[in-house]
Amino acid sequence: MFEKFKGYLAGTIALALAILVLLPLRDHVNTTTIAMSLLIVVLLTATTFGSSPAFVISILSIVSFNFFFLPPYHTFVIEDPQNWVALSAFLLTSLIAGSLSAREKRRALEAESRKKEAEHLYAELQTAFEKASQAEAFKQSERLKSALLDAVTHDLRTPLTSMKAAVTTLVAGSKDSSFTLDEEGRQELLEVIDTEIDRLNKIFESLLGMARIEAGTMEPRQQWSSMEEIISNALARAGENPRSNRIHVAMEENLPPVRVDEKLIAEVVHILIDNATKFSPSGKDIHISIASNGVDVKVTVEDQGIGIPLSAREKVFEKFFRFADTGGSTRQPPATGLGMGLAIARGIIEAHKGRIWIEDGPRGVGTRVNFTIPMAGLEISRA
Numbered sequence: 001m002f003e004k005f006k007g008y009l010a011g012t013i014a015l016a017l018a019i020l021v022l023l024p025l026r027d028h029v030n031t032t033t034i035a036m037s038l039l040i041v042v043l044l045t046a047t048t049f050g051s052s053p054a055f056v057i058s059i060l061s062i063v064s065f066n067f068f069f070l071p072p073y074h075t076f077v078i079e080d081p082q083n084w085v086a087l088s089a090f091l092l093t094s095l096i097a098g099s100l101s102a103r104e105k106r107r108a109l110e111a112e113s114r115k116k117e118a119e120h121l122y123a124e125l126q127t128a129f130e131k132a133s134q135a136e137a138f139k140q141s142e143r144l145k146s147a148l149l150d151a152v153t154h155d156l157r158t159p160l161t162s163m164k165a166a167v168t169t170l171v172a173g174s175k176d177s178s179f180t181l182d183e184e185g186r187q188e189l190l191e192v193i194d195t196e197i198d199r200l201n202k203i204f205e206s207l208l209g210m211a212r213i214e215a216g217t218m219e220p221r222q223q224w225s226s227m228e229e230i231i232s233n234a235l236a237r238a239g240e241n242p243r244s245n246r247i248h249v250a251m252e253e254n255l256p257p258v259r260v261d262e263k264l265i266a267e268v269v270h271i272l273i274d275n276a277t278k279f280s281p282s283g284k285d286i287h288i289s290i291a292s293n294g295v296d297v298k299v300t301v302e303d304q305g306i307g308i309p310l311s312a313r314e315k316v317f318e319k320f321f322r323f324a325d326t327g328g329s330t331r332q333p334p335a336t337g338l339g340m341g342l343a344i345a346r347g348i349i350e351a352h353k354g355r356i357w358i359e360d361g362p363r364g365v366g367t368r369v370n371f372t373i374p375m376a377g378l379e380i381s382r383a
Helices: 002-025 031-049 051-069 081-175 183-215 227-238 262-278 341-351 378-382
Strands: 223-225 247-251 258-260 286-292 296-302 355-360 367-374
Touching (some): 002 051, 223 262, 227 247, 227 286, 262 286, 262 296, 262 367, 341 355
Antiparallel strands (some): 296 367
């Protein structure tokens, strides 16, 4: 009940206070000043409490103005015709001003209401978007899990099958005297087991490397190294090339040392060499070049294989993407590996604040993979 009449009461009190202040001054100031002072009360009432209280205070202000401030005082008689004009002007001004102020207050309240409604709608949309993003992230996670499971299942089955066959043969030879297995045959089976164990180890290293990259825990252990030693380590790890691809290395003379994680950069070069030999015809040359511009060192690995379509040159750096997944070419070799080699290579290069990208090979034949890394290490490159 009080809230309903609060505006009327507050306006009346404000008007009474204004009259008490102005009464001692009525003989010293003109009626225009008094009218403006009372008008301020009407405006404040309108902007604070709305049009209805403002209308009532306007009427009270007019009556008070006539009764207290227009001669003869304390009567409602108006002797001077000019005072009728002043009173009418005050009445019209107070009503219009009060109405306009009340309207602006309503608009402000409506704007505030629309703002709150918009904020509420935005919050709902944001919640819905977050839920949709979580659902999409969950779907993406499920797809990645499925891809990982398919890839791991496929790539583990082959070496496990080979090792199982080799071990079964060795066990049969040791138990059955009628089953003859000479020393050469036994050695070949042991080499198969050794090779497949290395293959399994490489798979698990890839999985671990990818996990470290995604977790953001890959921090290069920098030390001054020579690119010649890094390339040599990568070539040694590549081992004997069963496809007879000759590898040519062209290194800029007097190349200064680089401050990198030697093991990780060698791993990148090894991945690029492995891909080049895997997707190059037997007997075709592979070229590795190393050069520097004084700030970065650039390593390029070129092959003469079937090349990589422009549309797939970014996708090949995604995890679990295997080149044969691009489809559409009978010249492509079958998909091999987990499809994480180039994803790991990019993670390593980016951890060194470098860049890796793919171009067409020489004269449009084959593939050229380039990467650059800062020569002076991460601290200077960040400066």
